[in-house]
């Protein structure tokens with residue numbers, strides 16, 4: 001018997017399905033362009049700090065000098081973690097995936113947030129600043145704990161990027177490192193309806209709070225087909241001895257039906273616009289850090305994968321070597337992506353709340369209809 005409900009067609013992976021309206025960012029997959037609220041990413045990259053981009057996403061335009069100073073100060077003032085959450089980080093097993101710890105800690109922050117029970121816009125603005133600031137502190141503090149070093153307080157006189165680097169490494173970045181961290185954070189801020197952003201909006205659409213929605217987003221970003229790809233890309237680079245081994249390695253992977261991590265994209269049919277900026281940073285930073293061999297291997301991989309599959313690197317590929325040259329251990333790469341994307345997720349949560357309807361799609365049922373109940377001792 002075929003039932004009416006079983007007939008509709010499924011769009012696998014929701015490809016090209018328009019599931020939300022947003023004025024935050026636009027990904028033009030054909031032209032390889034990305035816009036934050038009408039600004040082309042290339043217009044912003046290298047000239048716009050992370051805080052300016054966050055202000056653009058959250059409040060609708062780039063800040064004036066006075067607005068930027070006030071916004072920066074308010075973010076730094078919110079970086080402190082509740083003692084209980086800092087203690088919780090110390091209890092995490094040292095080999096726990098930092099994304100697992102981050103997801104757990106952001107969820108735990110919800111128990112201690114003074115605005116945790118409120119979904120009013122003013123409370124959400126306070127939570128937004130606190131969550132963006134505290135997320136970066138969690139990541140830096142976890143690294144300090146791994147290094148058996150004390151957790152550091154941020155320096156109120158400097159930028160979000162410099163504070164992230166300082167609280168992570170225990171020293172201020174030099175000019176190139178500062179520019180790189182700031183640009184990496186700026187480039188990862190928002191990206192249309194990425195899987196984690198969709199998960200975040202689904203959760204927000206139930207009117208669950210900001211902490212819950214961010215925990216959903218973090219859980220989704222972690223996967224190797226999404227934000228976890230940067231760590232996987234570095235694992236691959238570490239297996240390749242030098243540029244001469246690249247062809248054999250990639251051909252072997254493709255022959256085994258494996259995916260080259262950091263390549264391919266659901267929306268981009270050409271180069272991801274973020275790649276250009278990350279490639280450039282990776283080249284300069286790797287040279288400064290004595291890791292040029294890693295950048296050279298990456299460029300060879302890019303050429304071979306394009307020749308074999310016509311595919312381009314995505315944001316995660318050169319993010320791996322960029323972060324390696326910034327001294328960030330590979331287990332933390334996805335958390336850096338998360339530190340930035342938290343800004344975009346928060347903007348999407350607030351956009352969802354502002355015009356909410358529960359997100360509740362439907363499924364094509366492929367089971368049967370003829371089930372007959374039997375007493376338990378007559379089954380099997």
Ligand SMILES: CC(C)(COP(=O)(O)OP(=O)(O)OC[C@H]1O[C@@H](n2cnc3c(N)ncnc32)[C@H](O)[C@@H]1OP(=O)(O)O)[C@@H](O)C(=O)NCCC(=O)NCCS
Nearest residue numbers: 224225226229258259260261262263264265266314315316
């Ligand atoms: C990003 C990604 C998940 C998009 O997936 P998608 O839009 O669902 O594309 P599909 O999985 O349907 O792949 C389409 C084809 O390209 C191939 N392909 C896609 N990405 C590939 C990759 N990185 N390496 C090798 N082959 C790849 C698939 O095997 C498939 O080939 P087939 O049609 O012969 O079976 C996919 O490109 C991928 O797995 N990339 C590696 C992980 C990664 O870098 N993720 C970060 C994304 S920003």
